[in-house]
Amino acid sequence: xxxxxxxxxxxxxxxxxxxxxxxxxxxxxxxxxxxxxxxxxxxxxxxxxxxxxxxxxxxxxxxxxxxxxxxxxxxxxxxxxxxxxxxxxxxxxxxxxxxxxxxxxxxxxxxxxxxxxxxxxxxxxxxxxxxxxxxxxxxxxxxxxxxxxxxxxxxxxxxxxxxxxxxxxxxxxxxxxxxxxxxxxxxxxxxxxxxxxxxxxxxxxxxxxxxxxxxxxxxxxxxxxxxxxxxxxxxxxxxxxxxxxxxxxxxxxxxxxxxxxxxxxxxxxxxxxxxxxxxxxxxxxxxxxxxxxxxxxxxxxxxxxxxxxxxxxxxxxxxxxxxxxxxxxxxxxxxxxxxxxxxxxxxxxxxxxxxxxxxxxxxxxxxxxxxxxxxxxxxxxxxxxxxxxxxxxxxxxxxxxxxxxxxxxxxxxxxx
Amino acid sequence: xxxxxxxxxxxxxxxxxxxxxxxxxxxxxxxxxxxxxxxxxxxxxxxxxxxxxxxxxxxxxxxxxxxxxxxxxxxxxxxxxxxxxxxxxxxxxxxxxxxxxxxxxxxxxxxxxxxxxxxxxxxxxxxxxxxxxxxxxxxxxxxxxxxxxxxxxxxxxxxxxxxxxxxxxxxxxxxxxxxxxxxxxxxxxxxxxxxxxxxxxxxxxxxxxxxxxxxxxxxxxxxxxxxxxxxxxxxxxxxxxxxxxxxxxxxxxxxxxxxxxxxxxxxxxxxxxxxxxxxxxxxxxxxxxxxxxxxxxxxxxxxxxxxxxxxxxxxxxxxxxxxxxxxxxxxxxxxxxxxxxxxxxxxxxxxxxxxxxxxxxxxxxxxxxxxxxxxxxxxxxxxxxxxxxxxxxxxxx
Numbered sequence: 001x002x003x004x005x006x007x008x009x010x011x012x013x014x015x016x017x018x019x020x021x022x023x024x025x026x027x028x029x030x031x032x033x034x035x036x037x038x039x040x041x042x043x044x045x046x047x048x049x050x051x052x053x054x055x056x057x058x059x060x061x062x063x064x065x066x067x068x069x070x071x072x073x074x075x076x077x078x079x080x081x082x083x084x085x086x087x088x089x090x091x092x093x094x095x096x097x098x099x100x101x102x103x104x105x106x107x108x109x110x111x112x113x114x115x116x117x118x119x120x121x122x123x124x125x126x127x128x129x130x131x132x133x134x135x136x137x138x139x140x141x142x143x144x145x146x147x148x149x150x151x152x153x154x155x156x157x158x159x160x161x162x163x164x165x166x167x168x169x170x171x172x173x174x175x176x177x178x179x180x181x182x183x184x185x186x187x188x189x190x191x192x193x194x195x196x197x198x199x200x201x202x203x204x205x206x207x208x209x210x211x212x213x214x215x216x217x218x219x220x221x222x223x224x225x226x227x228x229x230x231x232x233x234x235x236x237x238x239x240x241x242x243x244x245x246x247x248x249x250x251x252x253x254x255x256x257x258x259x260x261x262x263x264x265x266x267x268x269x270x271x272x273x274x275x276x277x278x279x280x281x282x283x284x285x286x287x288x289x290x291x292x293x294x295x296x297x298x299x300x301x302x303x304x305x306x307x308x309x310x311x312x313x314x315x316x317x318x319x320x321x322x323x324x325x326x327x328x329x330x331x332x333x334x335x336x337x338x339x340x341x342x343x344x345x346x347x348x349x350x351x352x353x354x355x356x357x358x359x360x361x362x363x364x365x366x367x368x369x370x371x372x373x374x375x376x377x378x379x380x381x382x383x384x385x386x387x388x389x390x391x392x393x394x395x396x397x398x399x400x401x402x403x404x405x406x407x408x409x410x411x412x413x414x415x416x
Numbered sequence: 417x418x419x420x421x422x423x424x425x426x427x428x429x430x431x432x433x434x435x436x437x438x439x440x441x442x443x444x445x446x447x448x449x450x451x452x453x454x455x456x457x458x459x460x461x462x463x464x465x466x467x468x469x470x471x472x473x474x475x476x477x478x479x480x481x482x483x484x485x486x487x488x489x490x491x492x493x494x495x496x497x498x499x500x501x502x503x504x505x506x507x508x509x510x511x512x513x514x515x516x517x518x519x520x521x522x523x524x525x526x527x528x529x530x531x532x533x534x535x536x537x538x539x540x541x542x543x544x545x546x547x548x549x550x551x552x553x554x555x556x557x558x559x560x561x562x563x564x565x566x567x568x569x570x571x572x573x574x575x576x577x578x579x580x581x582x583x584x585x586x587x588x589x590x591x592x593x594x595x596x597x598x599x600x601x602x603x604x605x606x607x608x609x610x611x612x613x614x615x616x617x618x619x620x621x622x623x624x625x626x627x628x629x630x631x632x633x634x635x636x637x638x639x640x641x642x643x644x645x646x647x648x649x650x651x652x653x654x655x656x657x658x659x660x661x662x663x664x665x666x667x668x669x670x671x672x673x674x675x676x677x678x679x680x681x682x683x684x685x686x687x688x689x690x691x692x693x694x695x696x697x698x699x700x701x702x703x704x705x706x707x708x709x710x711x712x713x714x715x716x717x718x719x720x721x722x723x724x725x726x727x728x729x730x731x732x733x734x735x736x737x738x739x740x741x742x743x744x745x746x747x748x749x750x751x752x753x754x755x756x757x758x759x760x761x762x763x764x765x766x767x768x769x770x771x772x773x774x775x776x777x778x779x780x781x782x783x784x785x786x787x788x789x790x791x792x793x794x795x796x797x798x799x800x801x802x803x804x805x806x807x808x809x810x811x812x813x
Contacts (some may be wrong), residue, residue, distance in 0.1 A: 019628070029600050068634040069627065087556035112590035119773075129424035138771075146725050148670075149659055151646070151730035155668035160644070160659060161736040163571065164583020169659050170666055170734050172644045173581030174570035180625035184592050185439075189770050191599035196775055197605055204774035212560040212751065213769040215677065215740070216435075217588040220464075225737040227466040228762045230470060232737065234573075236579045247568065247577050260565040267535045319554050326560035330576050331632035331639065334623060342549035346633060347621055348666045357633035359657065362590065362621030363597035364546060366527070367612045368604045383517060386620060391782055 003030025004368045008194060009038060010102040014120055017150060017176050018210060019106035019134050020073040021183025024085055025361060026102075026355060027189065028370035034096070034385055035077040035180075035376065038084070039165055039407045063352055063377050064208075070376045071356045075349070078383045079376025081407040084115050089405035093117065095390035098125040101191055101197075106134035119205040128203040132192045138209035150179035150210070152398065157214040164234040171234075181217065183198040184361070243291040244270075244298050248306035250314060257311045257330035259318065267291065270322040274305040340379025349374040377406060380408040417444020418775040420492040422602070424449060426485065428514040429457045431558075431584045432542045432618050434481035435591030436813045440598065441484035442483030442768060442777045445510070448792060449482065449783070450501070453489040453811050455586055456785040457482070466760050473759035473784050482782035483765060488793070489786040489813045490522070503797055505534055509597060512540045517547040538601045542594045547760070557617075561586035565622035566629070570642045571777040589625050615799055644668070650698035657736060660705060662712040662720045666734035669708055671697070676729070679704075682727045683711035723783040755781040789813055 007023060008031040012023040020035075027033040077405040082089045094117075097103055103122055105112055112118050112133070119131040133139065136148040154160045154172050166173040186208040195204055215222070221232045239245040239260070247256040261267050262285060273278045279285055279301060284294045291298050306314060311327040318325035327333065334340055351374050360370045386392045386406070400406045422445040428435045434457070441447040451457050459481060472478070491497040505511065511530070515660075520526050520541070527539050541547055544556040554560075561569050562580045572579040594616040601612035608716060621628065628639045639647040644659035654676065656669045672678050676697065680689020685707050689695065693700050712720050715731040726730035735743065742762070744762035747750060752764040760803060768777030793799045793813065809812045 002604065002607050004600040004607075050556040059784070064496065066635075068500065071634065072627065072630040079583065097803050112527060133753060137745050138749055141745045143745040146732075147450050147728060147730040148732055149657070149730055151644070152730055154672050155659060155666075158735055158737055158740050159582055159666070160666075160734050163579070165573070165576065168573060169530040169644065169657065169661060171579075174567045174641075175626045175628055175639070175647050177581070177585070177625055181589070181592065184426060184589075184596050185769060186627075187445070188439065188592070188596045188599050189418075189772065191596070191603050193772065193775070195599070195602055195606065196418040196420075200774075202774055204772055206770060206772050208770040215751075216766060216769045217585060217765050218737075220476040221583060222737050223476035223480050223763065224464045225741065227474070227479075227760070228464065229738075230464070232582075234563065234582070236577070239559075245557075246580075247563065247748040249577070256563075256568075258560050260559045261555050262557070272454050303556060314713050319551075323555050324555045324560050325564045326554075326556070328563045329566045330653065331566050331628045332636075334566050334629065335632055339545055339549045339551040340620070340623075343546050343617065343620065343625040345623070346629070349810075357630070359629045359633075360622055361596065362593035362618070365597060365601060365612050366615065367439045367608070368597060368601040370600075379758060381655065382553040408787065 001367070003371070004195070005031035005191070008032070008102065009100045010034065010104065011096055011100045013105040013107070013131040014134065017073065017130070017179035018182040019104060019186070021180055022134070022186035023077065023104060024073065024075045025184060025187040025370070026291065028372055028373070029361065029368070033077040034381070035074060035079045035090050036093070037079065037081050037378070037411050039081045039178060039404060048254045049193065051055070052245055067357070070092075070215070073350065074375030075358055077376060078380040079379060079383060083381040083405050086403060086405045087140055088403065090115060090117065092386060092400065092405070093390060094122075094125045095392070096385070097122050097129065097391060100126065100129065101194065102130045102132060104132040104134070104186070104190075107124045108147055109133070109139045122185050123203070126203075128201060129198065130190060130203045130206065132186060132190060132206045132208065134182055134208045134210060139207055139236045150176050153178040153210050153214055157211050158218050158221065159214060162232060162371070164336055166234055168234070178214045180211055182208055182213050185213045188198040189337050233397045238295070241288070241292070243288065243295045244302050246299060248299070248303050250306050250309050252310065255311045255312050256307065257306050258326045258328055260324040262324065266323050270302070270318065273317055273323065274302070274323045276301060276305070347372050351375075377409065379409045382406050383408065417778060418772060419443045419445035420775075422446070422509050424510040425504060425508045426512045426590065427543060428512045430459060431481065431587035432590035432594065433514040434477070434600070436540065436542060436594040437586050437639060438481050438483060439592065441594040441721060442508070442779075444775060444778055447485040448457070448788065449485050449487045450490050451487055453491055453786075453813055456487070456489070457464045460785065463582055466518040471759065473757070479757065479760060479763060480766065480783050482780040484489060484780045484781060486792065487783035487785055487791050488790035491812050494657055494812050496807065496810070500793075500812075505530070505537065507600070510538045510540060512542070512594070512598075514542040517543050517552040523541050530752060531611060533612055534603060538598060538605065538610065538613070538614065540594050540598045540614040541642065542616045542618065544618045546615050546620070550626060558586055561618050562622055562641065564619045565646065567622050567626055570626055570628060570639060570641050570647065573643045574641055580643055583750055586618050586622040589621040590616060593621035593624070616645050642667055645701065649698060650697040655697040655701050655745065656704050656708065658701075658705065660709050660712055662715055664716040667712065667717050667720050668732045668734060670730040672727070673727045678727055678729065679708070682729055683708060685711060753777075757781045758784060
């Protein structure tokens with residue numbers, strides 16, 4: 001079966017989280033993604049080496065022992081090494097670029113400028129290349145050379161300001177939110193550029209400034225400020241127009257139920273499910289306006305009921321009555337959940353005989369489905385890629401290895 | 417524009433569908449919002465509004481999410497509305513809908529039916545759980561979707577109740593994944609000539625965006641919320657990555673990957689340069705917070721970040737919406753664009769989420785309800801003025 005990005009080659013210089021998420025998605029869709037790493041192995045997220053005494057070399061890890069984050073972020077890619085500080089390695093990179101459709105990085109802008117590998121340099125070897133850069137703030141402006149990571153951009157985009165309790169510091173939304181958003185956005189833009197190139201024969205440069213992408217997701221708060229000069233504030237789970245609208249502690253350790261009531265009919269259904277028909281006619285709760293005014297009493301009633309409920313069972317009962325409710329799911333609960341299983345949200349890839357399970361993106365299709373393949377070992381495909389794609393001969397590959405331009409995983413691959 | 421010539425019919429309502437087609441419109445597709453006569457998309461009726469006066473043209477969500485789209489009104493459920501809709505489908509590449517798992521098939525427009533008549537059509541459905549499965553018919557919203565996707569459990573302080581993020585992040589991610597899937601289908605159609613059904617789940621999309629699933633699936637590790645810190649509490653996990661108070665607000669503090677012990681130099685605090693502390697930084701998180709906070713108390717947020725960035729510490733300011741409009745980087749890049757809206761007046765809008773050198777992102781105001789009825793019905797479908805008036809009188813448009 002033909003896959004959506006079949007025949008597309010992506011040269012991937014990205015590091016940490018945002019870029020690898022985007023290129024992993026392109027790989028899931030059938031692109032040949034070549035992850036280019038430096039010859040010194042980075043301590044990437046989720047791949048911290050085991051503890052060691054000062055001065056002692058880290059013990060070698062088998063591929064299957066690597067942290068889950070390693071397999072996730074490097075999924076569906078080939079892996080090569082190139083030390084781009086060396087002119088010979090940069091030459092090899094350009095030879096690869098000449099045979100590629102997309103080159104992508106998420107360094108701060110000065111890095112590729114210093115290497116001479118910016119878009120203007122790449123079009124000389126591949127006129128229709130699509131070059132993608134994912135800086136934190138953009139290639140222009142006073143912050144362009146600042147360094148920053150996803151959680152810091154959550155803060156700088158306004159999202160942290162809106163996330164938290166009314167009496168707490170701003171907080172961050174869960175984990176790496178900014179990165180995942182930028183990664184999926186970049187993959188989307190690349191697919192649009194490929195679609196366009198097929199019609200015009202022209203490539204282009206795409207800049208996905210991570211903050212610009214994240215700010216979209218609180219756009220309504222910004223427009224509220226633009227229209228009304230109102231600065232929205234943190235409100236935990238409260239909603240200005242709905243009550244109850246919160247999470248309620250259930251039986252069991254750190255176990256919670258989310259309940260959201262939009263109208264009087266739903267309130268009535270909630271009361272019946274809780275066995276509190278007495279509250280239906282209670283004038284303190286009969287309309288949304290008074291429920292909102294008496295929200296702490298509303299919450300007390302729901303809390304008293306929830307405290308004796310198992311959260312998944314409580315959510316099922318409320319859903320059966322037509323009330324918006326959900327268990328606050330842990331990752332363990334999600335992994336065993338029948339809905340996620342029904343949709344095959346998690347797929348296994350084989351790593352040295354061990355099944356590593358990873359999550360696919362949020363859609364199923366008749367044809368344009370994602371299919372995850374395993375992460376590469378460090379420098380696993382260096383020789384094959386340089387020989388078969390860049391067209392280097394064995395002597396050139398040996399020379400690159402001798403000057404530290406690449407790491408040879410298995411020296412025997414290159415004939416002496 | 418990148419998607420020039422791509423025609424999108426948008427039956428969706430709400431934030432997820434709105435963001436999906438906002439991305440498609442930004443990339444250059446022609447997006448025609450098909451709205452209920454009289455009332456239109458629920459986005460138009462969702463607060464806040466300009467001056468807090470309910471008005472279907474001035475809701476913040478509508479002004480933001482409907483940017484660059486066209487609006488027509490049509491009662492697709494009526495017989496004549498249905499036949500107009502079917503005529504419009506002839507020239508459409510993509511149909512986006514969010515009516516619920518059974519809405520399309522109930523209307524006789526399920527994917528199998530559509531495919532038979534329009535084999536190149538891409539149908540993009542956006543629901544909470546996808547169109548099938550045990551929870552497909554659950555009633556949901558932002559709070560419950562964010563919770564189902566595992567994100568609520570990961571957000572908030574460890575000793576307090578878990579919380580949702582600000583805004584409607586589950587819906588936005590659902591919309592983004594729907595756009596990504598649609599683009600995948602559009603590329604595949606170039607290779608095969610065949611359309612597709614992109615069956616998007618909002619809950620799966622938000623679940624995809626927290627990186628905590630693979631940790632459980634492969635190591636049985638269940639992460640939980642830890643405030644503004646990174647999830648891993650392993651003693652050797654890097655630190656700081658958190659939000660701390662400064663003189664006039666808050667900053668996000670982050671370790672310098674190349675040399676975290678430089679924090680001692682930045683803060684002129686010898687203990688923060690101690691190698692022993694940096695061997696197990698996460699185990700010393702509280703101590704680092706305390707020492708760093710003492711330094712931060714001297715500076716306002718911009719000055720603290722300026723000093724940190726000078727030593728290549730990736731600190732950032734915590735900004736609120738009013739700060740963003742004053743932000744030097746946004747101003748230098750012209751991020752906010754003043755657009756004149758016939759009802760809302762001159763309103764600064766958000767610029768593009770990304771920039772493409774050859775194919776500009778479309779930045780244009782949201783349409784008024786039915787603004788493009790004449791253009792679509794008369795100029796495109798060839799109806800006469802009288803026919804359009806008759807349809808309007810019958811409340812079909």
